[in-house]
Amino acid sequence: MRFRVQVKPKETTSLVVEEAKPLENTYVLTNITSDQVVLFAREQSINKTIEEALKNILAQKKVIEDLEAQKTHLFPRRRPIYTRETSDLQHHRHDQRPS
Numbered sequence: 001m002r003f004r005v006q007v008k009p010k011e012t013t014s015l016v017v018e019e020a021k022p023l024e025n026t027y028v029l030t031n032i033t034s035d036q037v038v039l040f041a042r043e044q045s046i047n048k049t050i051e052e053a054l055k056n057i058l059a060q061k062k063v064i065e066d067l068e069a070q071k072t073h074l075f076p077r078r079r080p081i082y083t084r085e086t087s088d089l090q091h092h093r094h095d096q097r098p099s
Contacts, residue, residue, distance in 0.1 A: 034058050 007013050027036070037054045040046045046054070 029057055030061075032058070 003015055003017070005013055005015050032054065034055075037046075037051060037058065040054075041051045
């Protein structure tokens with residue numbers, strides 16, 4: 001990169017150059033927390049549109065986590081019922097077979 005500065009003979013001048021380097025971070029949506037979203041917004045690292053989108057994603061993640069917890073809680077209760085019904089059906093079929 002070149003900079004042009006007009007300098008008359010026998011004069012000096014200054015050229016101030018500010019160096020900037022873009023910052024880039026990558027975040028995985030599955031790992032992002034609400035605290036991080038708040039921090040990004042406070043630091044103005046994200047705009048309002050991105051902030052709202054991330055908050056919506058976090059709300060959806062919460063719904064999924066709640067459903068997973070319900071599934072984990074209910075699955076052990078479902079298994080014995082299924083086993084009992086299967087066992088009753090197998091006995092019923094065995095009883096109906098011709099001799």
